[in-house]
Amino acid sequence: MPARALKPAVLERTYRGTKFVLEEVDTDTYDEIIKKATSQVENPITGRDEDETDENLALRLLMRECVKQPKITDWQGLGTRLTRQLERDVKELHFGLEPTDKKDDKRKKAFADAGEDDDSPNDEG
Numbered sequence: 001m002p003a004r005a006l007k008p009a010v011l012e013r014t015y016r017g018t019k020f021v022l023e024e025v026d027t028d029t030y031d032e033i034i035k036k037a038t039s040q041v042e043n044p045i046t047g048r049d050e051d052e053t054d055e056n057l058a059l060r061l062l063m064r065e066c067v068k069q070p071k072i073t074d075w076q077g078l079g080t081r082l083t084r085q086l087e088r089d090v091k092e093l094h095f096g097l098e099p100t101d102k103k104d105d106k107r108k109k110a111f112a113d114a115g116e117d118d119d120s121p122n123d124e125g
Helices: 027-036 055-066 080-095 102-113
Strands: 010-015 018-023 038-042 049-053 067-069
Touching (some): 027 038, 027 055, 055 067, 055 080
Antiparallel strands (some): 010 018, 018 067
16 A cells, blocks of 8 residues: 555645645544543433543544644634534544545446445455
């Protein structure tokens, strides 16, 4: 596998005349963010302590980590609409489907055209 393929994905978007560069975080950084956004809470039904992740906090921490340009120091000054758009970009970057190679797309189309399902994970074609 080429080294280029192992680099983090990058999104470049322009909003309000400003270019934003977002870079996918590595799994260790992601795990640390989730850990920061997770706390122990008592389950009211069972009475047991359980991990609960504040998904809004996790998304905001992830956003702050992956926005590389511009350097933002006043996150609250961005405004809600721009913040929500950046959150959507962060979700796309981290939780969207991984793009496939053109070769894979052609293969799936060939299977679809033949009326077959290409869901064999061990197929080496």
